Amino acid sequence: MAPPWLRALRAALRVYVVGVAVMMTQLLRRLRGDFRPPELPPQPGRVAVVTGGAEGIGLSTARRLARLGMRVVVAGNDERKGREAVSSIRAESGSDSADFLFLDLASLASVRRFVREFRASGRPLHLLVNNAGIMMEPRGETDDGFERHVGVNFLGHFLLTLLLLPSLRVGGAGGRSSRVVTVGSATHRVGEIDMADLHGRSAYSAHAAYAGSKLALALFSLRLQRLLDARGDRVTANMADPGVVDTALYRHLWVGARAVQRGLGWLLFKTPDEGSWTPVYAAAAPELEGVGGRYLYNEAEAEPAAAARDPELQRRLWAEACRLTGVADETAGL
Ligand SMILES: NC(=O)c1ccc[n+]([C@@H]2O[C@H](COP(=O)([O-])OP(=O)(O)OC[C@H]3O[C@@H](n4cnc5c(N)ncnc54)[C@H](OP(=O)(O)O)[C@@H]3O)[C@@H](O)[C@H]2O)c1
Numbered sequence: 311m312a313p314p315w316l317r318a319l320r321a322a323l324r325v326y327v328v329g330v331a332v333m334m335t336q337l338l339r340r341l342r343g344d345f346r347p348p349e350l351p352p353q354p355g356r357v358a359v360v361t362g363g364a365e366g367i368g369l370s371t372a373r374r375l376a377r378l379g380m381r382v383v384v385a386g387n388d389e390r391k392g393r394e395a396v397s398s399i400r401a402e403s404g405s406d407s408a409d410f411l412f413l414d415l416a417s418l419a420s421v422r423r424f425v426r427e428f429r430a431s432g433r434p435l436h437l438l439v440n441n442a443g444i445m446m447e448p449r450g451e452t453d454d455g456f457e458r459h460v461g462v463n464f465l466g467h468f469l470l471t472l473l474l475l476p477s478l479r480v481g482g483a484g485g486r487s488s489r490v491v492t493v494g495s496a497t498h499r500v501g502e503i504d505m506a507d508l509h510g511r512s513a514y515s516a517h518a519a520y521a522g523s524k525l526a527l528a529l530f531s532l533r534l535q536r537l538l539d540a541r542g543d544r545v546t547a548n549m550a551d552p553g554v555v556d557t558a559l560y561r562h563l564w565v566g567a568r569a570v571q572r573g574l575g576w577l578l579f580k581t582p583d584e585g586s587w588t589p590v591y592a593a594a595a596p597e598l599e600g601v602g603g604r605y606l607y608n609e610a611e612a613e614p615a616a617a618a619r620d621p622e623l624q625r626r627l628w629a630e631a632c633r634l635t636g637v638a639d640e641t642a643g644l
Contacts, residue, residue, distance in 0.1 A: 347374075380437070
């Protein structure tokens with residue numbers, strides 16, 4: 311096996327190649343004048359939870375959902391930013407259509423508390439947008455001892471989704487299906503899952519950790535749809551890939567990449583609002599009613615990486631996620 315430094319270098323190069331390829335397709339799209347937000351019907355009476363909804367793609371998503379008439383719960387780990395986001399959404403929509411609820415995905419106890427508080431509100435849930443994320447941080451651990459990319463991006467959302475399924479089922483009983491939209495990334499295409507070292511204890515690469523967590527989310531979303539189908543739930547699960555978007559997510563990247571973002575972001579990156587179009591499309595497009603197990607990109611269906619479709623890897627990862635988060639594996643026979 312290659313030494314850890316070589317594997318880290320390979321992971322970094324693969325992530326940057328994918329990023330540059332996405333930026334080039336975005337550049338062509340912009341030069342063609344092809345950036346138009348999706349036209350979506352109003353969504354009155356529907357309730358959405360958006361994780362990481364206080365800034366970046368999540369805030370733009372929450373804003374657009376509120377504009378469509380949804381009641382939005384901004385779920386975030388920064389009370390001040392969350393309350394500011396809610397005020398701005400309320401001011402813009404002219405109604406009290408947004409609330410903040412504290413959620414720290416780096417703590418399973420916080421995820422459980424969030425779900426208890428949401429359920430105590432007595433509201434059904436029609437849409438869960440698993441958006442929050444961290445990218446390429448130096449190695450660190452969550453409260454539960456998980457490597458942070460695995461813990462925040464994947465396991466926190468895994469537990470959140472499973473615990474919110476009863477509320478989503480109630481939401482889906484009203485005629486239209488409820489939806490779980492998980493925000494993915496093109497980097498899942500170069501992601502790898504090492505089941506023997508999920509938390510990067512023997513060798514850590516920040517690039518591999520991010521790409522691996524995004525592959526984990528794709529594996530999760532596809533297996534979730536199998537579970538929902540098997541149970542006949544009126545809930546769907548899809549991935550939404552926002553593209554390369556000009557947000558604070560890039561704060562841990564090397565200085566050269568951040569310079570490109572600062573200097574050429576306006577041309578090569580999507581704005582946070584443009585980045586929200588695919589998640590919002592996944593959340594509200596009428597043609598996606600009852601349709602799950604899709605990978606959406608640029609407001610259209612795309613093919614996820616072959617690794618994401620590997621049923622054996624899906625099964626093993628799901629079982630391990632259940633063990634780590636302390637929930638029963640309801641997919642065991644699937
Ligand atoms: N930007 C891109 O080019 C791009 C490309 C592909 C995919 N994505 C995905 O899009 C999603 C949104 O990213 P973004 O670009 O909008 O980044 P962002 O502006 O940094 O927003 C990420 C949000 O997640 C929140 N978050 C981080 N850790 C959390 C935790 N432990 N608990 C709860 N919330 C937490 C952040 O809150 P704090 O900052 O307060 O911690 C922030 O509000 C991520 O899943 C990312 O992987 C982004």
